[in-house]
Amino acid sequence: MQQRMRPNLSELVACAANAVFGLTALVIALGYELGSVRRMGPGFFPVAVCVTVMALAVATAIESLGAPVERSSTAWRPLLFISLAVIVWTQLIDSLGLVPSTVALIVISSLAKPPFRPVSMLLLSTGICIAGYLIFISGLRMPLTLFGR
Amino acid sequence: MSDTFLNLGLGFQTALSLENLMFCMFGVTLGTFVGVLPGIGALATISMCLPLTFYLDPVSAIIMLAGIFYGAQYGSSTASILLNLPGSAPAAVTCLDGYPMAQQGRSGVALFLTTIASFIGGSFSIMLMIVFAPMLASVAISFSSAEYFSIMVLALVAASTLSNGSFLKGVTMTAVGILLGLVGTDISSGTARFTFGSVTLSDGISLVALAMGLFGISEILTNLSRGNYTAIDPRSITLRSLIPTRADMRRFWPSSGRGTLIGSVVGILPGTGPTIATFMSYAAEKRIAKDSSIFGKGAIEGVAAPESANNSSVQAAFIPTLTLGIPGDAIMAVMLGALMLHGITPGPQLIINQPELFWGVIASFWIGNLFLLVLNIPMIGLWVRLLTVPYHILYPAMLFFICIGVYSVNNSSFDVLIALIFGVLGYGMMKFGFSPAPLLLGFVLGPLLEEHFRRALLLSRGDLTVFVMRPVSLLFLALTLLVLLLSMRWFRTLPRRFGRKALQRNE
Structure with a gap:
């Protein structure tokens, strides 16, 4: 591993994200009543924390300038399929019920880690649907249906 | 003293009820299960079980969640020893000497000794808790908002400095967590803050969603981006292979004792969790040993001390959580959240107002640790x-x-989508070396911090010196400063530099 002494760009982006987060929150928090030190309004503490977040973001950015660059790859494939699986599940659970949404979740999330294994996926889906039914619908009486609404 | 026995009697009465016994057993079994599996930690599991506890009474809920916590510490050494993969962060140290032991064909001995070490550590801290917690609570009753504010500041700073990685990043995450904790309706004025007009957010961000995202989903993502772990042969572990030699045991006891002591002290301090305890005790063993070259090559001491420290700190961490209402680390923060979701505010009043909860939980620790011996x-x-x-x-x-x-x-x-957002965020954070644990601690403590800050200043009529004028508060702020200084590299090297100068002068 060769260490390169150039500014750690990805880390600076992370610090910038923190700073933007703090700034956005600050702009919103300034809209709340500040009050005085003696009788603080709802805005006082948030403003103080926002300023702290921004100051720390700047400090981390300065610190990261001296740090060596570490290279690591981002797991785009898991990121994509896991996110997709969860989003699809949330869209289906209220309308189609437990079984379709869960099968979709398992099929899509399985794509995150190739190879695709149809048999084990089928068994897993069946097992999880049964467990889910027993624990959450018949056990905890959650207002969910197996199919449709 | 007789009070203690009476109280313990009440505790065992509570813990030995069929229902609580079942939840204790379920908790420790599940804990061992997830502890053994690398890539699923106690925190993720506790967050996953948090919704289930809504259907239980608070005593059973805490008994079960705590069981997962300490059960996982027992289990997590298994993967460390056999696969060189820690089942959870504190068990990382166990890899250093546990895996070499396994390579020498002594994995059975290592597994046996870690279980015994865990039991010793756990038992000691339970006794400490029985004696120490009521004392601490009676002192804490006189604490006002100023003291609470200072203790929380210490907890937050300690948690963010002592966690691995950069101190500044840790503090940044704590502050971000505090800010996220403020989302929702302000208690004193009723103003909706950072809700973007959404009714769902007016109750704040769901703790379960945040914790599961940061620790459940992001853990899956991290693990998927890593490779597979190698297979092992389960038949190699027989009962006979567990038995250590007499020489092993002679080396085992003192290390285990030292680990236990270090763990219990670290556990009681707010803001320091088991991970720090294990690393500290390993370092201490290495320094004490006559021949430090044996470490990393399968030294019994390197397994015994960290495992004892691990479990003793886990049990001791309940002391500040239950008596002060201030959690030491992220897992304790979730535990605190669980209590608050049940309408119980932990604090010095807890022992008096909810004796069956407090003593029941302690009694369940004994029972749980016994279960774990059998299980492991x-x-x-x-x-x-x-x-x-x-x-x-x-x-x-x-x-x-x-x-x-x-x-x-x-x-x-909607909450599930929030969890997904925090999952992706958590994955990104870990990639850039920001650890998500301080964020969660800040999230739970944020609203309390604000409340005590405002109340302290209201009572002092806006006089900011209230935090340094009260001795206990001053003590905790001084400790905070010390922790801050110790986390800076230039400060730690000071004595060495001065020492060198003094040497030069003497020559």
Whole structure:
């Protein structure tokens, strides 16, 4: 591993994200009543924390300038399929019920880690649907249906 | 003293009820299960079980959640020893000497000794808790908001400096966590803050969604981006292979004792968790040893001390959480959240107002630790076999339990999406070296911090010196400063530099 002494760009982006987060929150928090030190309004503490977040973001950015660059790859494939699986599940659970949404979740999330294994996926889906039914619908009486609404 | 026995009697009465016994057993078994499996930690599991506890009474809920916590510490050494993969962060140290032991064909001995070490550590801290917690609570009753504010500042700073990685990043995450904790309706004025007009957010961000995202989903993502772990042969662990030699035991006892002591002290301090305890005790063993070159090559001391420290700190961490209402680390923060969701505010009043909760939980620790001995010694082969379950079966199942778990809190798919956002965020944070644990601690403590800050200043009529004028508060702020200074490299090297100068002068 060769260490390169150039500014750690990805880390600076992370610090910038923190700073933007703090700034956005600050702009919103300034809209709340500040009050005085003696009788603080709802805005006082948030403003103080926002300023702290921004100051720390700047400090981390300065610190990261001296740090060596570490290279690591981002797991785009898991990121994509896991996110997709969860989003699809949330869209289906209220309308189609437990079984379709869960099968979709398992099929899509399985794509995150190739190879695709149809048999084990089928068994897993069946097992999880049964467990889910027993624990959450018949056990905890959650207002969910197996199919449709 | 007789009071203590009476109280313990009450505790055992509570803990030995059939229901609580079942939840204790369920908790420690599940804890061992997830502890053994690398890539699913106690925090993720506790967050997953949090929604389930809404259906239980608070005593059973805490008994179960705590069981998962300390059960996982027992289990997590298994993967460290056999696969060189820590089942959870504190067990990382156990890899250093546990895995070499396994390579020398002494994995059985290592597994046996870690269980015994864990039991010693756990038992000692339970006794400490019985004696120390009521004392601490009676002192804490006189604490005002100024003291609470200072203790929380110490907890937050300590947690963010002592966690691994950069101190500044840790503090940044704490501050971000505090800010996220402020989302929702302000208690004193009723103003909705950072809700963007959404009714769902007016109750604040759901703790379950945040915790499951940061620790459940992001853990899956991290594990998927890593490779597979190698298979092992479960038949290699027989009961006979567990038995250590007499020489092993002679080396085992003193290290285990030292680890226990270090762990209990670290556990009681706010803001320091088991991970720090294990690393500290390993470092201490290395320094004490006559021949430090044996470490990393399968030294008994390197397994015994960290494992004892691990469990003693885990049990001791309940002391500040239950008596002050201030959690030491992220897991304790979730535990505190669980109590608050049940309408119980932990604090010095807890022991008096809810004796069956407090003493019941302590009694359940004894029972749980006994269960764990049985689970981990005669049944170790079963857990070893568990390591052969492939991850491609495991992670879709985990994902399902995360989704439905978050959903079940408010029957809201919006919360599940929040969890996903925090999951992706958590994954990104870990990539850039920001650890998510301080964020969670800040999230839970944020609202309390603000409340005590405002109340302290209201009572002092806006006089900011109130935090340094009260001795206990000053003490904690001074400790905070010390922790801050110790975390800076230039400060730690000071004595060495001065020493060198003094040497030069003498020459």
